[in-house]
Amino acid sequence: MFAAATKSFVKQVGDGGRLVPVPSLSEADKYQPLSLVVKKKRCFLFPRYKFTSTPFTLKDILLGDREISAGISSYQLLNYEDESDVSLYGRRGNHIVNDVGINVTGSDSIAVKASFGVVTKHEVEVSTLLKEITTRKINFDHSLIRQSRSSRKAVLCVVMESIRTTRQCSLSVHAGIRGEAMRFHFMDEQNPKGRDKAIVFPAHTTIAFSVFELFIYLDGAFDLCVTSVSKGGFEREETATFALLYRLRNILFERNRRVMDAISRSQLYLDDLFSDYYDKPLSMTDISLKEGTHIRVNLLNHNIPKGPCILCGMGNLKRETVYGCFQCSVDGQKYVRLHAVPCFDIWHKRMK
Numbered sequence: 001m002f003a004a005a006t007k008s009f010v011k012q013v014g015d016g017g018r019l020v021p022v023p024s025l026s027e028a029d030k031y032q033p034l035s036l037v038v039k040k041k042r043c044f045l046f047p048r049y050k051f052t053s054t055p056f057t058l059k060d061i062l063l064g065d066r067e068i069s070a071g072i073s074s075y076q077l078l079n080y081e082d083e084s085d086v087s088l089y090g091r092r093g094n095h096i097v098n099d100v101g102i103n104v105t106g107s108d109s110i111a112v113k114a115s116f117g118v119v120t121k122h123e124v125e126v127s128t129l130l131k132e133i134t135t136r137k138i139n140f141d142h143s144l145i146r147q148s149r150s151s152r153k154a155v156l157c158v159v160m161e162s163i164r165t166t167r168q169c170s171l172s173v174h175a176g177i178r179g180e181a182m183r184f185h186f187m188d189e190q191n192p193k194g195r196d197k198a199i200v201f202p203a204h205t206t207i208a209f210s211v212f213e214l215f216i217y218l219d220g221a222f223d224l225c226v227t228s229v230s231k232g233g234f235e236r237e238e239t240a241t242f243a244l245l246y247r248l249r250n251i252l253f254e255r256n257r258r259v260m261d262a263i264s265r266s267q268l269y270l271d272d273l274f275s276d277y278y279d280k281p282l283s284m285t286d287i288s289l290k291e292g293t294h295i296r297v298n299l300l301n302h303n304i305p306k307g308p309c310i311l312c313g314m315g316n317l318k319r320e321t322v323y324g325c326f327q328c329s330v331d332g333q334k335y336v337r338l339h340a341v342p343c344f345d346i347w348h349k350r351m352k
Contacts, residue, residue, distance in 0.1 A: 001199060005114040005171050006207045008082060018210040019163070020051055025201055027053045031159055031209040033072050033124045034058045038148060039155040039213065039232075051157070051211070056144055058158050063137045063220070070129035072122055077163060080116040113172040116165050116207065123161035130224060137220035145216075148234070155232040157211035158224065165205050172198040294327040296344055299335065302326075310336050311343040 006021035013019060022028050030053035031037070038052045059068050138145060148154045213225040213232025225232050299322055300306070306322045310330060313319045321339045328336040328347070338344040 001112070001171050001173055001197065002201070004112060005082075008084065008112070008114065009080060009116070010208050012082070013078070013080075013163075013208070019208045020210060021208055022206055023051070025199075025205070028201075028206045030055070031162055031206045033122055033159055033162055034068060034070075035159045036061065036144065037157050037159060037211060039157050039211070040151075040153050054144060056142075061139055061142045061145055061156075063139045068129070069132055071125045073125060074120050074122040076166075077119050077121040079118050080114070083111065083113040111174045113174075114169075115171075116169050118166045119163050119207065120166055121161060121163050124158075126160065126224075126226065130226075133222065133224065136222075138216050138222050140220065156214045156216070157232065158214060159209050160212050161210045162206045163208040165201075165203055165207065167203045168200060169203075169205070170198060170200045294325045294348055296323055296338075296340055297326060298322055299324045299337065304335065307337050309339050309343050311338065311347055313337070 002025040003021065003023050006023075010019045010021045022031055034057050036054045036056045036058060038054060040050050040052065140146070140149075144156070148156050213230075214222050215225055215230070215232045215235070216222045217235045223230075304324070306320050307313070309319050309321045313321070319339070321337055321343075323340045323344065324335050324337045325344065325348075326335050330336055336347070338347050
């Protein structure tokens with residue numbers, strides 16, 4: 001009966017589908033802000049999820065003894081009074097009958113009256129909590145974490161808001177025949193014994209709540225899934241490996257792009273040098289024949305193998321040569337490999 005009343009409340013209040021009705025009066029005190037609940041999908045035939053309360057709060061599964069400083073604000077939400085009738089032939093009607101044990105002989109519907117009065121909403125300051133959890137880690141040795149981690153269907157959630165009553169409330173159920181107006185009143189003096197049931201529960205009882213899912217990383221860090229798009233759970237090792245490989249792929253791709261850009265710029269530079277060399281008259285470029293200039297030599301005659309030219313052999317095309325100059329040295333090497341034409345003259349022109 002309590003579950004039917006809280007479901008009706010959530011259905012009428014709405015809140016974009018975020019509100020979850022409290023399933024049992026005996027567990028109502030376990031759905032307080034910052035409490036932990038476990039969310040599980042029933043099966044592929046039932047799209048709705050099942051929420052199970054736990055005796056723990058968010059602080060209990062974090063490393064360290066520091067309290068969570070995020071405050072909780074509260075305000076009045078609405079005044080709720082509802083009376084509705086439910087067909088005995090529907091799923092909800094059968095659930096109420098089995099839950100309450102009411103006598104339904106000769107009846108075709110049940111009238112449910114819920115009097116919650118003024119209810120209040122209590123919610124965690126999300127911005128403060130998000131700032132605080134950036135420095136906190138999950139304790140993987142906690143029993144709740146171990147059990148939830150072993151199940152791929154379980155998702156840990158934090159209660160972020162709860163809706164509570166402010167006074168003593170009552171729920172009444174009456175079995176009868178639906179009239180022409182599709183609704184009937186409670187007339188206790190005209191009903192046979194066992195056709196009415198009523199319960200009274202105390203003030204400050206939680207009747208609905210909403211949660212944020214937790215996504216927990218392998219290193220103990222965690223995120224609050226503040227939108228319906230993001231999903232909670234535990235980071236799996238294969239997921240982390242895939243993410244690492246994806247990042248490495250992007251790094252290698254970017255590095256290769258930069259190398260190709262550098263090679264392209266180097267090739268353009270060499271093309272400009274050669275173009276500048278060939279565009280000028282021979283008398284202005286062939287400085288190697290002038291007095292005091294360095295001399296071209298065949299390095300093979302000095303037992304030096306063929307190798308890349310220091311000017312044009314460092315690009316994407318490894319141009320090799322057997323010629324060079326003994327009067328020049330680079331990086332401690334007592335000679336420089338240079339093509340006879342035009343690299344030898346371009347090199348010495350730059351050195352000059």
